[in-house]
Amino acid sequence: MVKIGMLIADRYEVLEKIGMGGMSVVYKAKDHKLNRFVAIKVLKQEFSDNANFVSKFRVEAQAAAGLMHPNIVNVYDVGDEKGMYYIVMELVEGITLKKYIEKKSRLSVKESVSIAIQVSMGLEAAHKNHIIHRDIKPQNIIISKDGKVKVTDFGIAKAATSNTITSNVMGSVHYTSPEQARGGYSDERSDIYSLGITMFEMLTGRVPFNGETTVAIAIKQIQTPMPSPREYVPDIPRSVEQIVLKCCEKSPDRRYQNMEELIKDLKQSLIHPDDDFVRVINPDEEGATRLADRSEQQQIRYARDEQLQSGDESYAREDGYDDGAQYGEGPYEEEGYEDASYGADPSYEDSHYSAPRKTRQSGEITQPLRKNSARNRYDDSYGEDFEDDSRSRSGYNPHKERSVTILAILAAAVVALIFLVFAASRLGLFSIGSNTASSEEASLADTDTVPMPTVVGVSLESARQSLQDLGLTPEVEYAESSDYDSGVVMASSVEAGVSVAKGSSVTLTVSTGENGVEVPDVTGQEEAVAVSLLERKGFSVVKKEDSSDTVDEGNVISQDPQGGESVPADSTITITISTGAAAIPMPDLTGMQRDAAVAKLGELGLTVGTVEEVYSSSEQGTVVTQSVAANTEVQNGTSVDLQVSKGEEATPTTYSYDGYITSPADEDPNFDPSTTQVYVVLITSDNVTLLNTTVSGTEFPLHRTFTGLTASSGTLQMSYTDTTASSITTDPSTGEQVETAGTTSPQTITRVINFTPDE
16 A cells, blocks of 8 residues: 555655546655656556456556657656556646646637647657557646646556456546447557547537447447537638548548548648648548559550560469469369369359360360459450460460450440540439449449438438438528428438539528528527537527626527527527626725625625724724725625724833842841852843843942833842851850851842833
8 A cells, every 4th residue: 555655666755646547546756766756656456456457557568668759658667566566657747638628618729739739749659669558538648837748548558458347447438439349459540539539529628429328428439420520619620620520430441540641631730721631531442443444454464475485484384374373363273273262163153264274284175264353354365375375485465465455445435434424424414323323333433422312301410411421511501481391301402313522512401391490599508509509500690798697608698589489591690698797896995984895895796805903093993905906897706805994003102221230138138248149130021031140249239221121110030049157156054165057048039120111
């Protein structure tokens, strides 16, 4: 158990606890060996007892210790002591990004992008060292006092994901990627997803997915489409919106593939925020099979002929049989020479490959060659004529040359036809819908386009979802209609079935019914949310400001027309935004009697702080000073301190003494000044010592002068020892002499001395 003041590893002195997480407690400590302050993260006992967890944790923590980057909280040391496992890290004075967002409600676009760039640079360094964070969230991002952004908690995440750990330990599921939520494989792109969610929260002040349980949120991470941050803050630039959405794609293949790509787009968004430069990744298109053009076919053919002429065994075997390995055909098996790419399934035989082939041993004609997926679908441009073995060796085949030329012309004609069909469809001359296109036409269609779905007669939400699923951007306008119910799409800017480029905007005209559009109630909402809700209904918004004692600053106090009213779709809605409590001019309370001043503050909604009584020339009981200057504008509930006069302070009387202190002989006749030392002390009645000394009895009387005394009298004490000498007497009855010994006795003389008042 860690205690304040204890020494860990005979080096780190624990000073104070500075934080606590799901799996660990963080302490501030001093490294006495290097004379610097550090942070020590100590694993909680329930995880320290899990040997599997500890093993994985130590491996990852040691790997993270090798990371040295300005945007990463550096790990200095990893160790254990008496069953206590700890990490020694760089101590960063600052606050977490989570608290920073809560403090500011939401961050500006520029600040959000700048923070994201710094986080990305730290993660880029980690990824290059094959370290994945797996738990990126605002709680694990620290902003130092000098504005530096640092990522922390490398190492724990991977160890945690390898064990059965509850969701509250693993951190918030709000930032978990879909593949992590499924419990599947995660890589660098999982960090990119979590960073995208973090950017969403910075820009909007909220997370995109929420729910009552962690399971519900995890399901949303997997299934629910990512909302656009512009739905909550319309002022977000399009490039920033696209960056966030690309980071948060459900499929890792559609996200940024590395931090370098993300950093490039983030920096570009700072320079050109409204440009459309974010590239949407479609893995199906990236890996799609395409036809080789004529120049590519010729290059392959010429390269093959040159290899055949040179006798390269990769193309021409000594026995005269081309095994086709260069083009993807696997080695033939000994029995029947079946193509390993497809196995022995006869369903792969293709009538295009009509040339028979010979067995290796007998040279007898066997079954036709099988089609290989890596070859061009037009076999004649690459196939060998096995009837003339010498022709295969020579490298030149006039029949093959003629076949290639014919096929190239046919391919060019097909490409031209496809281009004309596509151009006509884009111009709206005719539709190529998903219901009418043949499978061959669908395979040749431009993969950057999608067919416009049928949206007329569909509810707005369903239509919007359909368009977003296809990669289209819906824009909404409203119009009154007696033919369509309110909220139903009555027209669209693109007809159903027409091919539309992905990313295009489609305007939906939505019916408001015969009575217009119902105005949403936005009172109490944040300004950005209120404007977004109203504009999505097709209204124009006019804003004005006013103070309010009950509505928080930045929220809507009232709206006109009121929520629930039905108005024409193009109406203007006026919303009043709260500027906070109204400013109150501070009154001048000086000179007022205390009770009157307190009552005045109460009338204005202000409170009385401390009241102090002070000496003053002002009338007793009146206010002398106030902590808030008069005419200063203050908010309701402001506390005001007062100083009240208790009248003028009376001028103090001073005293003095100028006289002689006589010897104790005045009180003690036996006092012998020649042999006695006297200890003299004079103390005033207000406990001020004026005299404290030892003098000989022969020095009396003592002359002393004292001035500026605040007491009217004092007490004088003189202490000494009275000694009597020995004596000899004669006994009258016997006539003998008897000696009597001398005696000593302590004596104290006390006197009261009165001082003289000064004029």
